[in-house]
Amino acid sequence: MISVSQNPGPSAWNELLPNRKTLPSLLGNLTSDWLIVGAGFAGLSAARRVQKEAPNDRIVILDAQGLASGPAGRNSGFMIDLPHDLASDDYGGQIENDRKTIRQNRSAINFAKETVEALGLPTECFKEIGKINGAATTKGIRHNNDYAKHLSKLGENYEYLDANSMKNITGTNYYKGGLFTPGTVMIQPALYIRALGEKILSNRVRLYESSPVEELNKIGSDWQAKTPKGLVTASKVILAVNGNIENFGYFHNSLLHIYTYGSITQKLTPDQIKTLGGKKEWGITPADPLGTTVRRISGIGGDRIVIRNRFTYNPNMSPNKSILDNVLRSHVKSFSDRFPMLKDIKLSQTWGGHLTLSRNNVAAFGELKPGLFSACCQNGLGTVKGTLHGLAAADLAMGKKTALVEQLLNNPKPKKLPFKPLTKIAVSSRIKLGELLAGKEL
Numbered sequence: 002m003i004s005v006s007q008n009p010g011p012s013a014w015n016e017l018l019p020n021r022k023t024l025p026s027l028l029g030n031l032t033s034d035w036l037i038v039g040a041g042f043a044g045l046s047a048a049r050r051v052q053k054e055a056p057n058d059r060i061v062i063l064d065a066q067g068l069a070s071g072p073a074g075r076n077s078g079f080m081i082d083l084p085h086d087l088a089s090d091d092y093g094g095q096i097e098n099d100r101k102t103i104r105q106n107r108s109a110i111n112f113a114k115e116t117v118e119a120l121g122l123p124t125e126c127f128k129e130i131g132k133i134n135g136a137a138t139t140k141g142i143r144h145n146n147d148y149a150k151h152l153s154k155l156g157e158n159y160e161y162l163d164a165n166s167m168k169n170i171t172g173t174n175y176y177k178g179g180l181f182t183p184g185t186v187m188i189q190p191a192l193y194i195r196a197l198g199e200k201i202l203s204n205r206v207r208l209y210e211s212s213p214v215e216e217l218n219k220i221g222s223d224w225q226a227k228t229p230k231g232l233v234t235a236s237k238v239i240l241a242v243n244g245n246i247e248n249f250g251y252f253h254n255s256l257l258h259i260y261t262y263g264s265i266t267q268k269l270t271p272d273q274i275k276t277l278g279g280k281k282e283w284g285i286t287p288a289d290p291l292g293t294t295v296r297r298i299s300g301i302g303g304d305r306i307v308i309r310n311r312f313t314y315n316p317n318m319s320p321n322k323s324i325l326d327n328v329l330r331s332h333v334k335s336f337s338d339r340f341p342m343l344k345d346i347k348l349s350q351t352w353g354g355h356l357t358l359s360r361n362n363v364a365a366f367g368e369l370k371p372g373l374f375s376a377c378c379q380n381g382l383g384t385v386k387g388t389l390h391g392l393a394a395a396d397l398a399m400g401k402k403t404a405l406v407e408q409l410l411n412n413p414k415p416k417k418l419p420f421k422p423l424t425k426i427a428v429s430s431r432i433k434l435g436e437l438l439a440g441k442e443l
């Protein structure tokens with residue numbers, strides 16, 4: 002039986018939204034042209050591509066959980082166009098590679114934008130406001146300076162922010178400086194996923210929530226997926242389940258199952274909003290990759306601050322629930338260090354979510370068996386990469402060899418991990434050391 006990864010704590014972004022009528026779970030037998038397993042960024046983007054390119058085809062989407070209850074609705078909502086690391090020189094055409102990655106990331110963001118407009122998703126789910134790489138330390142400032150040099154080489158726009166400008170935007174004087182880049186879109190992840198999952202429905206596209214695929218078998222030229230109360234038969238299947246692809250028997254011992262954690266404050270009162278000052282909406286990624294992401298939001302669910310930090314390695318895809326107590330302590334510290342003026346505000350919800358990396362930073366992509374396709378392993382950047390891989394898997398399955406499909410097919414496969422206990426020690430110590438070295442960026 003195929004198991005599904007666990008995500009501890011509430012899906013807090015989802016809980017900010019009004020109640021909705023959930024979609025049914027699968028009951029009985031269905032035949033379809035397409036089965037898409039997973040209703041995250043990858044699965045819904047694949048479904049939308051097929052819907053547009055093959056409008057007469059029937060599509061069934063199955064998700065083990067409720068819409069936006071999984072990682073797609075639990076993330077910090079940064080749809081980032083620029084890679085975290087940029088090449089320091091043009092050795093081996095690195096600069097052209099960076100340009101290609103940026104073009105691809107932007108094509109995923111454009112796809113999301115066109116989808117928001119075409120399907121009439123709420124504008125609140127997609128805000129083109131850019132992001133700031135915040136530096137709380139001299140080392141962070143050095144990192145930003147370095148990154149800015151690479152951006153100049155690429156001809157990309159950016160703006161340096163000094164400590165004073167950072168305070169004017171965020172209300173806190175915690176940051177020594179920042180680097181603003183305009184291309185990131187800030188999404189309300191649960192609103193985007195919920196609205197997309199609901200608006201994509203038609204007489205040809207059906208989505209069943211709380212319908213985990215427990216078995217997937219090849220029967221003749223078709224595939225059959227069994228859920229607790231139903232069966233779908235389809236000739237083409239796209240697995241858009243990120244790290245859960247390993248539970249389907251593929252990419253065994255090649256994927257790193259990492260969890261990261263978020264917390265959200267209570268609603269700020271008008272007085273607290275005044276005390277804090279700054280702008281109503283902004284997003285900060287940390288200058289150190291193991292530091293803290295911070296976001297100020299305003300709109301449905303009120304004015305709040307969202308923070309994310311800490312990583313754990315959980316090869317069994319099921320972190321111990323007590324991890325959230327530990328994470329909460331870390332979040333409380335990161336929050337109160339940055340916002341001492343909001344000492345009466347509590348973090349009202351803390352949660353975790355599964356993300357998947359490969360050692361060589363490639364996707365788990367391709368045609369696994371005739372008619373069975375994979376759009377998995379987003380290497381932690383699933384809002385953009387999941388979208389791209391979902392679109393590319395749909396193109397591949399429709400016989401369209403786009404440049405992105407060719408590139409993904411030419412990439413090496415995710416590299417095998419060393420002996421399990423060794424991987425655990427190596428990854429866990431790297432995370433611990435990285436968090437220690439992140440210092441005030443955490």
Ligand SMILES: Cc1cc2nc3c(=O)[nH]c(=O)nc-3n(C[C@H](O)[C@H](O)[C@H](O)COP(=O)(O)OP(=O)(O)OC[C@H]3O[C@@H](n4cnc5c(N)ncnc54)[C@H](O)[C@@H]3O)c2cc1C
Nearest residue numbers: 039041042043065071073076077078079214354382383384
């Ligand atoms: C706290 C946090 C913050 C993050 N911040 C960001 C960010 O700011 N920007 C960014 O780009 N990324 C971020 N991420 C990562 C991002 O959320 C993931 O990379 C992204 O959700 C992956 O998208 P996906 O569609 O590939 O997979 P998922 O979103 O994991 O969706 C896969 C779906 O498959 C379903 N599924 C699995 N197994 C089965 C089965 N057997 N049957 C049926 N359905 C199944 C699951 O229920 C799930 O809904 C963050 C993650 C977390 C946890």
